[in-house]
Amino acid sequence: MAEHWDAVVIGGGPAGLMAAGEIAAAGHRCLVLEAKPSMARKLLMAGKSGLNLTKDEPLEGFLDHYGAARVNLEQMIRAFDPAEVQRWAQALGRELFTGSTGRVFPREMKASPLLRAWLRELQASGVEQRLRWRWQGWRESNLLFETPDGRQEIAAKAVILALGGASWARLGSDGLWAEHLQGRGIAHAPFKSANAGLLVEWSAHMAPHFGEPIKGVEWQAGDLRSRGEAVISARGLEGGGIYSICATVREGEALSVDLLPDLPLEEVQKRLSRPRGKASLANHLRKSLKLGAGRMALLQEFGRPLPKDPAALAAVIKALPVKHAGLRPLDEAISTAGGVPWAELDGALMLKRLPGIFCAGEMIDWEAPTGGYLLTACLATGRWAGQGATRFLAEPVS
Numbered sequence: 001m002a003e004h005w006d007a008v009v010i011g012g013g014p015a016g017l018m019a020a021g022e023i024a025a026a027g028h029r030c031l032v033l034e035a036k037p038s039m040a041r042k043l044l045m046a047g048k049s050g051l052n053l054t055k056d057e058p059l060e061g062f063l064d065h066y067g068a069a070r071v072n073l074e075q076m077i078r079a080f081d082p083a084e085v086q087r088w089a090q091a092l093g094r095e096l097f098t099g100s101t102g103r104v105f106p107r108e109m110k111a112s113p114l115l116r117a118w119l120r121e122l123q124a125s126g127v128e129q130r131l132r133w134r135w136q137g138w139r140e141s142n143l144l145f146e147t148p149d150g151r152q153e154i155a156a157k158a159v160i161l162a163l164g165g166a167s168w169a170r171l172g173s174d175g176l177w178a179e180h181l182q183g184r185g186i187a188h189a190p191f192k193s194a195n196a197g198l199l200v201e202w203s204a205h206m207a208p209h210f211g212e213p214i215k216g217v218e219w220q221a222g223d224l225r226s227r228g229e230a231v232i233s234a235r236g237l238e239g240g241g242i243y244s245i246c247a248t249v250r251e252g253e254a255l256s257v258d259l260l261p262d263l264p265l266e267e268v269q270k271r272l273s274r275p276r277g278k279a280s281l282a283n284h285l286r287k288s289l290k291l292g293a294g295r296m297a298l299l300q301e302f303g304r305p306l307p308k309d310p311a312a313l314a315a316v317i318k319a320l321p322v323k324h325a326g327l328r329p330l331d332e333a334i335s336t337a338g339g340v341p342w343a344e345l346d347g348a349l350m351l352k353r354l355p356g357i358f359c360a361g362e363m364i365d366w367e368a369p370t371g372g373y374l375l376t377a378c379l380a381t382g383r384w385a386g387q388g389a390t391r392f393l394a395e396p397v398s
């Protein structure tokens with residue numbers, strides 16, 4: 001016998017919780033079902049690096065960060081924009097601060113206080129929450145779950161799928177849901193690493209530089225450019241600067257780094273042409289160009305043998321080829337591209353082939369850099385799908 005609900009949300013991450021709040025606010029019975037033993041584990045992980053909720057910048061520029069998916073996401077983000085994200089977090093009792101780059105964080109730089117307040121609020125508004133309920137697809141028209149009490153079935157008038165992408169599977173987002181949707185004829189855009197570090201097989205002399213930050217450079221791959229920071233790690237290069245150009249690296253574009261983006265080539269050449277006396281080339285570079293330890297290490301690693309001619313050396317410094325072994329594996333990416341194609345969804349985020357079933361969050365095929373763009377779009381699509389489900393419940397037959 002199946003249990004009957006107005007609405008169920010499958011996946012207790014930020015997109016799913018947002019959708020549940022909207023449905024409950026409209027007065028419907030709503031149940032959130034989550035596979036893991038606690039809700040929103042990836043959100044909690046995001047909290048370990050401070051929980052960058054959104055970015056305080058002009059909306060036009062903010063929307064551009066969604067690339068090709070801007071056209072699909074714009075309306076939803078305009079309806080729940082960075083200012084709304086901040087108001088929402090403040091309404092949950094969180095004090096926020098905006099860093100010098102516009103990134104917005106909770107003052108305590110973690111996710112658990114926000115999540116606790118959010119779950120309490122959902123509970124107070126009547127949302128029921130069940131843990132360790134893993135969705136396994138359908139049996140006829142009922143939703144099928146693996147639960148601590150064995151297999152269970154649920155019949156719901158409206159369903160929100162908010163199952164996440166396909167990275168950090170141990171936190172719950174394993175992408176296995178794709179099979180269930182494909183079984184019902186829904187197309188799938190293959191998952192790809194987004195915001196992933198780079199694998200580099202360093203030579204032995206790089207070991208002392210592990211942990212060294214690389215600042216003040218410009219990474220370039222295809223038509224993408226990024227001034228973001230990176231860190232040299234034992235496995236390669238990590239950090240926002242690399243994540244931002246990861247989409248074109250993934251497509252096979254060559255990666256290079258301009259070690260002195262604020263100095264024109266001619267100026268670098270002029271400085272390198274100054275007499276260096278008895279100074280070694282390394283010291284000459286350090287003094288004339290003020291390259292820090294991290295940038296010097298990259299130059300030695302990727303530029304050797306360094307040309308003696310100042311013009312040739314300046315050209316290497318301005319476009320140093322970064323030799324790498326590709327992106328870190330999918331499961332280690334901060335987020336993933338791919339998932340449910342936009343063509344499968346209508347304007348309310350409902351699956352066109354499965355009326356009453358809506359999708360939200362990272363499981364839809366879009367990508368964006370780190371910087372608060374990911375969570376903002378997850379919250380905005382969760383809210384949008386929740387509102388769509390609410391309208392569907394009021395008027396199920398179109």
Ligand SMILES: Cc1cc2nc3c(=O)[nH]c(=O)nc-3n(C[C@H](O)[C@H](O)[C@H](O)COP(=O)(O)OP(=O)(O)OC[C@H]3O[C@@H](n4cnc5c(N)ncnc54)[C@H](O)[C@@H]3O)c2cc1C
Nearest residue numbers: 011013014015035046052135163164172173361362374375
């Ligand atoms: C280390 C790290 C740091 C990050 N930092 C930031 C940041 O600072 N700012 C930012 O904007 N973004 C950040 N992100 C990205 C952000 O956390 C995600 O984009 C966001 O959590 C996705 O939300 P979601 O609700 O779509 O999916 P998820 O948060 O992945 O939630 C999906 C939920 O669905 C559940 N689920 C999956 N399959 C099933 C099933 N079959 N049955 C039942 N439940 C299921 C999962 O267990 C999971 O709880 C970070 C990510 C990582 C890994």
